[in-house]
Amino acid sequence: MINFSDIFGDDKKRKGKGKDSHHIDFSSLDNEEESSLKDGAKIPADKNIKFSDPGTKLKRVSPREKKEIEDLYRKSVSLAERVFNSEKEIKTSEIDEIKKLSEILVGYSRNGSQELFEYIFGRLPYDVDFMILNLVNVCILAIEVGVGLGYSDHELINIGIGAFLHDIGMNKYRSLFSQPRGLTPQEKKKIQNHPLDGVNQLKFIHQLLEPLTLRIVEQEHERMDGSGYPYGLKADNIDEYAQIVGMVDVYEALTHKRSYRNSYSPMEAIKIILQDKTSFSPKILKAFLEKVGLYPKGTFVELNTKEIAQVINQTPKMPSCPVVGIVYDYEGKKVDTEKIIDLSKNTKIYITKSL
Known part of the structure; x- marks a missing residue:
């Protein structure tokens, strides 16, 4: 049985009847559901509820x-x-731009601003290749996890650079990953060379990059149980920064649509990651859940009251109980007055599903 006490220790269970209460039994996904979530199988499309415009009054920004x-x-x-x-080849000026971007993102994360999550998990008003979005989104989320782990600004900036470049070696495999189907075993084997290709692309400017940045590019597809690539490294032999980017990369990919499958909700993505619990570090997963949560800021959820709410903030150590703002009432009508609910304090109201 997998539950949050495995990750958060002996923290108090939330008093509530919600199936998404603090002590969640992830083994409740039966084998049939589990198999349907693997191998790129399609899942039902999300509800026809659009993510709100960044101008919604639930936001706390000018x-x-x-x-x-x-x-x-x-x-x-x-x-x-x-x-x-x-x-x-990547230009020196572009590395400088990536470094400056990482510095800015570290500042946002340090200040507790998660407004960028709206763009990670929302529907963008313009079309962008999923691989491009992955580079940006993994960079933002990896820095967020690093902050949760207490890293210094110097470390966070370099994690950001490594995350932004983590799949740079994939550019030579565009004809493979852009196909409207899953990869064959032969294609998967071929594409698993991309971490080394990425390192080779960066070697000529290695003097501009910290060693940890190159290790992220080289090792982010390694897994704790040795099932990753390109070397099959295990546990402590994998750089911790690469472990962060690796877990975030999987999560980001699952929560975004591919040509051969629909996107998974953030909750479904976490379930899939926890099903494969030997691949990722519990320490990193804990930091991720505390900073990003089961229901990331800006995403929509349905409550047991049948109201539709948007997540505003996370509740430390209670990832299933964020602070939410009601957007649609139980009849599906858009609300005119602001109604904020801290689910960690209101035990009668709970999330029934992600949207």
Whole structure:
């Protein structure tokens, strides 16, 4: 049985009847459901509820700050497109841009701002290649986890750089990963060379990068139980920074659509990761859940009251009980007055599902 006491120790269980209460039994996913969530199988499409405009009054930021956050995400995507899609070697100036971006993202995370999550988990108003979004999103989330683990700014900046470049070696396999289907075993084996390809691409500018950055690129697909690649490293032989990026990379990929499958909800993604509990560090997973949560900021959930709510903030050590703001009432009507609920304090109301 997998539950949150395995991760958070002997913290008090939440008093509530919600199936998403603090002590969650992830083994409740039966074998049939488990098999349906693997191997790229399709899941039912999400409800037809659009993520709110960044201007919704549930946000605690000014119009100017909202514009800055949106611009930051767009510029990050633009930088990722230039770096990943270029047929030329990465420029020194581009490494400088990535470093500056990491510094800015560390500042946002240190200040507790998770407004960028709206763009990670929301529906963007423009089309971007999933691989490009993955580079940006993994960078943001990896820094968030690093903050949760107490890393220094210097470490966080370099984790951000490594996360932004983690799949740079995939650019030579575009014809494979862009296919409207899953990969064959032969194709998977071939594509597993991309971490080493990425390191080779960065070698000529290695003097501009910290060793840990190159280790992230080289080792982020390694797994604690030795099932990863390219070397099959185990446990402590895998750099902790690479372990962070590796877990976040899997989560980000699961929560975003691919040509051959729908996206999984954040909760479904965590269930899948926990089913494969020997692959990832409990320490890193704990930090992830405390910082990002089961229901990340900006995502939508349905409550047992039949109301639709948007997640506003996380509750430390109680990832299933965030602070939410009601968006639609039980009849599906958009609410006009702000209604905020801290689910960690209101035991009669709980989340029934992610949307």
